[in-house]
Amino acid sequence: MKRSTRFCLLTLTIFGLCNFLNSQNLTKNLSEANNDLLIKFEKQESERKSRVEVFLKNNPSLVHSKRNNKNEWIQLYDIIDGKPLYRSTDNRNAGRGTKTNHLQAGGSLGLNLDGSGMTIGVWDRGIAQATHPEFTDNGGSASRIIMVDATDADGNSDPASHGTHVTGTIAAKGVDPSAIGMAPNVTVKSYNWSNDEAEMVAAAADATNPIFISNHSYGIPVDPNDGTGPIASWIMGAYTQDARDIDNIIRSNPKYLVVASAGNAGNTSYPNGMFANYDKLTTDKNAKNSLVVANANPSVVEQPIFSGNYEITSMFINNSSSQGPTDDLRVKPDIAADGTNLYSTVPGSGYGTSTGTSMAAPNTAGTLVLLQQYYNQLNGEYMNASTLKGLVCHTSLDDITTIGPDPIFGWGFLDAKASAETIAEDINSDSIISELTLDNGQTYTYTFSAQAGDKLRATICWTDMPGDVSDGTLNDPTPRLVNDLDLRITKDGTTYMPWRLDYSPSTGFSNSKGDNMVDNIEIIDIDTPETGNYTLTVTHKETLEGNEGLPFDPQSQDFSLIITGNNLVLSSKEFDLSNVKIWPNPSNNILNVDYKTISNQDVSLTLSDLQGRIVYAKTIKGESPEIKELINVSDYSKGTYILSIKEGTNVVNHKIIVD
Incomplete structure (x- = not known):
């Protein structure tokens, strides 16, 4: 030997x-x-x-x-x-492309988000250089990198270039301004890729410091380039045990989202694929509940010059980025982000440039940290993974050549600014982000009105139960969806259907609108909506499955709903604005709140500024059919605030002006 x-x-x-x-x-x-x-x-x-x-x-x-x-x-x-089967490793300009810079310090939204108070998990072949100056805390004395694993997957203790670059794309503080990460003050738990699935469970379920997002810039290459040729063709696009494992982890930890690189096999060929230059996603990249990221190469130009506002002028996929879809025609990759020529940290306290989906994934993962931070500031809790995934797909920017989803960009290019604006609009009741449950046999109905103008878009996304593992059949089209929810919008007798992918062995992949029976995210676009009332329904096929004692109750399915459009007027059958009277508004002294309760549950009142900082909070026992509260705003700075009244799962938000 x-x-x-x-x-x-x-x-x-x-x-x-x-x-x-x-x-x-x-x-x-x-x-x-x-x-x-x-x-x-x-x-x-x-x-x-x-x-x-x-x-x-x-x-x-x-x-x-x-x-x-x-x-x-x-x-x-x-x-x-x-x-x-082998595993292989698969920012300033990147942040401009995805508009993450609008969320950061000095950004146009005024949010100054940096990941403070949050922890992200990074699994990679090798470990990051924890002592790199870019990873020090605000005091400059301690590292924000928690070295859970002290060596790489082969037992070497030297920091790895790939792991350090990925970690910097997420978390570099900007000692070199050109290398600033997406979340420059987030804490990072650094792991090698050995035993990753068990470690992910433990990190997501940690009672004191759980992670809500993790990055995985590695995977099984289509061809390991070791001289043995491509791996078995049936693996491409197949729902394997690794894909099922990822779905199981997220399902058991509903607020935890796995962000993974799509792979770098865009130029790799192999026999018997679904269609030439497609169908190159392997093993866990075919999971339903994770967010898989392709590598795009946008051109970003400051418009107008010296304005600090950067706009995408052209959009191309990097030709090395692995294409989908899955064998059952699910939209994969989910989204694309800038992963081309990213400048970030390398061992030796230096910097370097790298390209690949390995860079697009941490660009996305770090951005998602900021979105979770912002949502938590405004709502006092973090989004479910299905909400976060649905939000970034909902607000993604269509690529230049294709309207709607495709197996290259997925649902589109990450747009962090649009995602953050949708979170703020939800607080102002100008859009909706809701986390709901559909019971077996139930129909969820929601009515709203919209005006002609901007595109009307509605999305549902849910963390589905793990499906049946592939038996090794080549290009098996059997749907892996377990709980099949259906989104529809109707207006004046017209029914609007969600997007879906189509496939022809002779012409390849396209998209259309119809009954989507494979994706656990459904999006309806009404490009030229008419002014009027709309009815949204969510139903399901067959019998909903669930397991007692797990996050999903028997015969029910949690799902997330997102709606955006022009001058939306959102309604609720149980909870509407007539329950609340607020005066005077604007106010410079005492704000009167008169609220009629709808149940005997406790009622919470919070007043927050537009950066999500809570300036007033009170919980009132649900013992009275009417609550009258006086809030002294005389010492508050002039400006706009959001008054949030929450009773059980019902929430209403009012814009308050302090003058």
Whole structure:
């Protein structure tokens, strides 16, 4: 046996022991569902390592980890159909392209978001340089990088270029202004990619410091470039065990969103795909509940000059970015972001430029941290993963060549400014972002009015239950959707349908509007709406599935609803503006609030400024049919505030002017 092979087998054994010891800590304070997942993933990890160990014994000329002929690090990950499967590693200008800079300090929205108080997980082949000056805290004395793993996946303790660059794209503070990350004050938990699924469960379920977002800029390449050729063709687009595992993790932790790179196989060919130059997403990239990111290359120009306002003048996908869709025609990748020539941190406290979906994913993940931070400021809680995913798909910018979804850009290019504005509009009752539950056999109905002008768009998104794993059939079109919700909008006898992908073996992929039976996100666009009243309904097919004791109750499905349009007037059957009287408004002294309750639940009153800072908060016991409250605003700065009245799941928001 070669010395390198003996070393790899010893390393695998040591890692197995370390993971076992670590798992004893991972099971603390977990729910029963997460504990069951953790045990399952530990078992899968042990079996996977055993397959790799046996393969290396039988193939002594191969090694566990190396650089391929493209100078990319690849690591032997698993054995499928007798062939090796490898894992490979897949900002200032980037922030301008996705308009994340509008949310940051000095941005046009005045929000000054930086990720403070939040923690993101970063899994990568190698670890980041925690001592890089870009990762120090505001005091400049401590690092914001928590090194959960002290070595890379091969046991080396030296910081990795890829992991450091990815982490900087998310979290660099801007010592070099050109390298500033999307969330320059977020805390990062840094991991190598060994035993990632079990670690994700533990990090998302952490009782004291949970992560709501994680970044994964690695995956199974279509061709590992190790001389053995492409992997089995059926794997591309297939719903594998890895995809099911990701869906299971997010379903058991509904506020946790996995952000993953789509892969860099855009120029790679293999036999028997669905259509030439498509169908290149592998394993976990075909999950339903995660957010998979393609790599775009936008041209961003300051318009007008010296204004500080940057606009996209052209939009192209980077030709190396892996194309979808999934075998069952789900829209994947989900969105695209700028991952081309990103300038970020590298080991040795330096900087470098990299391109790939590995860069597009952290650009997105860091931006999503800011959106969660902003939503929490305004609402006192974080969005569910389905809400955050639905929001960024809902507000994404259509690419230049295709209207509607496609298997290259997904739903479009990330637009952080539009996402943040929709969050603010929800507070002002100019749009809607709601987290709802559909019971088995129920129809959810919502009525609203809109005026002609801007496009009317409605989105539902839900964290679906894990589907059935593929049996290895090539290009199997069987839908993996378990709970199939249906979104419709009607007006004056006309029914508007959601987008869906279409496929022809002779002409390839296109899109249309109709009954979508595969995606767990549905979007309806009415490009030229007429002024009038609209009715939105959400129904479901067959019987809803769920498990008792888990986040989804038996025979019900949580879902998120987002609506935007021109001069929306949103209504509720149970809770409307007639319940509330507020005077005088504007006010410079005492603000009177008269509220008629609709149940015997507690009522909370909060007054926040437009940056989400709460200046007044009070909870009133639900013991009276009417609540009269006096709020002294004489000491508040002049400006606009939002008064939020919440009773149970019902919320109404009023704009308050202090003069």
